[in-house]
Amino acid sequence: MPAKLVVDRLSHHYPDEYTGEDVHALDQVSLSVEDGEFSAVVGPSGCGKTTLLNILAGLLPHTEGSVQVDGREVQGPGPDRGVVFQEHAILPWRTVARNIGHGLEIQRLPRREREQKVQEFIDLVGLSGFEERYPHELSGGMKQRCALARTLCANPVVMLMDEPFAAVDAQTRITLQEELNRIAIATRKTILFITHNVDEAAFLGDRCFIFSRRPGKLKATVKINVPREQRIWKDLLSEKAYTDPRDEILRLVREEVFDDEE
């Protein structure tokens, strides 16, 4: 079966906003994500992770290399790729239910079907009872659940997540990670998850792509051989199948972070 997301020798340059100097953000990146796979991209800050996500989302045009989703070349944003942004991306002037149904509204799904779907995803992410609330009445964690449900509800082929839990507190983050794992299993979504948090990447990912510092290159790929159904934080911390690859990822990332200080 062909991969859902294929990135082939992707490079990206852009002129710096202030100095005008040429910035080499991505260098010959090739990777692929299989159907239903949860992949995580880890790397130090400034390694081009967000640039990669913006290119995959179609928000940034790519000049060198190719990006294919379901065998089709990416040209601009489209509903086949859903994005969960870092924070504050759900619309403040829409209720939770209207935010979650927004994608389907754009796809012009009839109202009755839409409401049914919306309810399904509200229940899935645990926001029942908050349908008619506005985002400013929700906690940070609930906002991200809402953002997750909004993306899932539009039923994209691939879900792209850009450090979605970076802005919530540590306690909430742990809960959200376990929730996301459960939801990813339930919906069998193909996911590319970007993070700088090594534990998070190893906890969630079937495979982790480790990026080098700028220009961002794919440095290594690490597989995590723990069945996703068994991933619960309190069990995992003592499990060698988790700690070994996590330490390996940590070592690879630290090499990048401390390289220039020596």
Next chain:
Amino acid sequence: MSVLQTASIGLQKRFGRQRLRKILLGSIPFVVLLVMWQMNTAMEWLPPVYIPPIASIWEAIYTLSEGCADAGAVLSMQYECLFTNHILSSLGRVGLSLVIGIPSGIALGVLAGMSRRFAHALEPVGVFANAISGIAWVPLAIVWFGTGWLTTLFILLNTVFWLIFFNTLLGVRGVPRVYENSVMTMGGGRWAIISQVYIPGALPSIVTGVRMSMGFGWRALIAAEMIGGDSGLGFMIFVSAAEYKIEEVFLGVLVIAIMWMITDRLLLIPLEKWTIQRWGMVWRPD
């Protein structure tokens, strides 16, 4: 005493303690003014040519409406209903300027907020027009349009349009990019972004623009009606002053203030509450 107490408890229940206190405190200056005004009549500090008695202002309404038969006559703006005719024609101009000014100001403001090129083209002329807007246009407008509707409408539109345009422009520019991106990644096109992101996102700023333009517009309108109008409250004040009907001048000034307060309290503030406060987009002190 007990009757007063029950009445006070009833009022408190109806409006809420905090609100009642606010209303009471806010009305103190008005009460002081009214008492002093009434005392002036009784003590004859200043003669009625300068400060007419309160009762005569009330009477002026009747004098100005003499021969005006009923509500039907008021609404059809028959000639005899002078008082209401002046109010209605001022209101009509404000209404018309809003009907034209709000949609066009928002439309061009959104366009300029979206496109740098458009903004570069429109911003300088906007600053230029804003500087002259209001009463400075009156003499020229009279030359162009004569006295009457067109002149006053022109003055009003000059105020309303540019304020709404600039506020919309700033509002659209202030909408976080991530909202636009998220709608784009859900497959939303340009129209979806305009109607679901830019306009609601700019609404706090647009509502401010409407409030400002109503405030400035009212003032410009009264001035325009005085010099270049043939009806309206400003015209009424001007003509009455020329005829030394001081109570009609007072009446006109009071009506202007009261009408502004009514529009602000009953229309604009509720609009703000319904939209931007409900969305948590505005900082609330209490």
